[in-house]
Amino acid sequence: MNLEKADHDNGVVLRVEDIHKTYGKNEILKGVSFHIKKGETIVIIGASGSGKSTLLRCINQLTIPEKGRIWLEGEEVTHHMKEISHFRQRIGMVFQDFNLFDHLCAVRNVEIGLIKVKKMDKKQAREIAMEELRRVGLERQANQYPAQLSGGQKQRVSIARALAMNPTVMLFDEPTSALDPELIGEVLEVMRDLAMGGMTMVVVTHEMGFARSVANEIIFIEGGKILDQGTPHKLFTNPEHERTRQFICKIDELYGKTEK
Amino acid sequence: MVGKNILLIYQSIPFLLRGLVVTIGLVGGALGLGFILGIPMAIGQVYGNKYISGLISIYVWFFRGLPVLVLLFLFYFGLFILFNLNLSEFTSAVLVLGLISAAYQSQIFRGSIKSIGEGQMLAAISLGIKKYDAILSIILPQALRISIPGWSNEYAILLKDSAIAYAIGVMEVLTRAQFVATRTYKPLPIFFISAIIFIILTYGGVKLLALLEKKVRIPGYGEER
Ligand SMILES: Nc1ncnc2c1ncn2[C@@H]1O[C@H](COP(=O)(O)OP(=O)(O)O)[C@@H](O)[C@H]1O
Ligand SMILES: [Mg+2]
Numbered sequence: 001m002n003l004e005k006a007d008h009d010n011g012v013v014l015r016v017e018d019i020h021k022t023y024g025k026n027e028i029l030k031g032v033s034f035h036i037k038k039g040e041t042i043v044i045i046g047a048s049g050s051g052k053s054t055l056l057r058c059i060n061q062l063t064i065p066e067k068g069r070i071w072l073e074g075e076e077v078t079h080h081m082k083e084i085s086h087f088r089q090r091i092g093m094v095f096q097d098f099n100l101f102d103h104l105c106a107v108r109n110v111e112i113g114l115i116k117v118k119k120m121d122k123k124q125a126r127e128i129a130m131e132e133l134r135r136v137g138l139e140r141q142a143n144q145y146p147a148q149l150s151g152g153q154k155q156r157v158s159i160a161r162a163l164a165m166n167p168t169v170m171l172f173d174e175p176t177s178a179l180d181p182e183l184i185g186e187v188l189e190v191m192r193d194l195a196m197g198g199m200t201m202v203v204v205t206h207e208m209g210f211a212r213s214v215a216n217e218i219i220f221i222e223g224g225k226i227l228d229q230g231t232p233h234k235l236f237t238n239p240e241h242e243r244t245r246q247f248i249c250k251i252d253e254l255y256g257k258t259e260k
Numbered sequence: 261m262v263g264k265n266i267l268l269i270y271q272s273i274p275f276l277l278r279g280l281v282v283t284i285g286l287v288g289g290a291l292g293l294g295f296i297l298g299i300p301m302a303i304g305q306v307y308g309n310k311y312i313s314g315l316i317s318i319y320v321w322f323f324r325g326l327p328v329l330v331l332l333f334l335f336y337f338g339l340f341i342l343f344n345l346n347l348s349e350f351t352s353a354v355l356v357l358g359l360i361s362a363a364y365q366s367q368i369f370r371g372s373i374k375s376i377g378e379g380q381m382l383a384a385i386s387l388g389i390k391k392y393d394a395i396l397s398i399i400l401p402q403a404l405r406i407s408i409p410g411w412s413n414e415y416a417i418l419l420k421d422s423a424i425a426y427a428i429g430v431m432e433v434l435t436r437a438q439f440v441a442t443r444t445y446k447p448l449p450i451f452f453i454s455a456i457i458f459i460i461l462t463y464g465g466v467k468l469l470a471l472l473e474k475k476v477r478i479p480g481y482g483e484e485r
């Protein structure tokens with residue numbers, strides 16, 4: 001099987017194959033496989049502790065899986081661990097808790113990757129960083145420090161920080177879960193714009209309104225495996241497993257009424 | 261009697277002030293050495309493998325576990341001679357105080373580094389920033405800021421500990437005070453002046469560090485509540 005060529009021809013940007021991850025005695029991921037094509041958005045749902053964050057972290061090797069392979073645009077990430085930094089640059093990541101660099105103002109948060117990793121000169125990095133801040137609607141907050149920003153603004157800065165690296169694919173790990181309800185909308189809007197603009201995205205979220213309107217595919221993880229996957233329409237109306245239906249019904253209860 | 265005391269105090273001030281320079285040299289040198297060693301030790305303890313962090317723990321345990329005077333004698337009369345190092349009293353005192361301070365400073369920095377939380381490190385790595393680069397340009401700038409109050413404490417303690425260099429004859433403030441006191445049989449005024457010198461140094465340094473803390477404070481940080 002020549003996946004490299006096949007992926008290239010089919011526009012597959014990211015391929016995850018048979019990922020296994022164990023912490024201590026707990027096998028968290030028991031063989032997860034999926035792939036995503038250019039410009040698609042996949043939403044991952046699943047109960048708390050089901051391994052969604054672990055899966056995202058395995059993709060850019062923040063966590064090293066025991067078994068399994070990852071391809072990015074036909075190149076095997078898990079085969080080139082010495083150059084892992086080159087792959088990480090191309091995989092943008094947005095965290096639940098923002099993880100902004102607290103001692104740097106917004107624009108410096110966004111440009112630091114360009115300066116440290118891409119070795120770009122400061123002036124050019126600043127221009128790109130300002131452009132990314134504009135894209136998330138925060139150019140006026142460029143000189144503010146994380147502690148001076150609202151949660152929604154922090155998350156938008158962190159999205160801009162990831163975008164500045166010009167990634168091939170973006171991973172979002174519950175980007176709105178730490179936000180007050182009234183701040184969720186502004187972040188989802190930025191993400192929706194990104195998806196419309198053709199960004200390839202893997203999003204862990206329980207914002208079903210977002211999933212319904214943006215996702216090409218929803219993946220439901222349970223017991224360390226993908227239990228169900230398909231278009232939003234299929235998962236909402238006709239899932240393979242009764243368990244999926246139960247979970248989706250419970251989401252509103254578990255995570256609060258979500259934006260439609 | 262009073263007039264004679266005042267004269268004595270007056271005459272001995274330049275002599276004591278030269279001791280002040282020595283004391284500042286001792287404290288500055290030891291703090292500097294402690295800083296240069298303490299930072300990599302803290303990094304090694306937090307990010308190093310178990311052998312590195314184990315080794316550093318032993319170092320810290322040793323230097324924090326023994327009285328300053330015991331360490332000073334152990335090195336000055338023991339190890340430095342054993343290894344044929346021809347060190348002056350001053351250099352010896354700076355080295356020993358610096359090695360001790362490194363143990364304490366490493367723990368101050370370690371605490372600060374750990375308080376930052378791993379999220380920022382993950383974010384840096386996810387951008388493709390190398391780990392050592394993330395430590396230097398993201399973790400340390402924050403850890404150092406957080407460390408200033410603890411560091412200020414360490415300065416005050418080290419300043420007072422530096423008087424122990426008297427025991428090996430370093431001509432710092434206390435040694436000189438003792439010198440004047442035994443020659444004039446008037447210990448009280450001289451030790452009184454020495455005490456004032458130490459107090460000024462302590463609070464002057466602490467004040468300066470508090471100013472520094474304010475100057476480098478991250479805007480918006482810790483303002484709420
Ligand atoms: N670094 C770790 N060490 C040990 N256990 C971990 C670690 N990270 C996550 N886990 C465990 O793995 C399971 C899945 O975690 P996670 O991927 O964060 O789930 P989710 O994001 O779906 O809520 C949880 O039981 C969690 O306690
Ligand atoms: Mg999670």
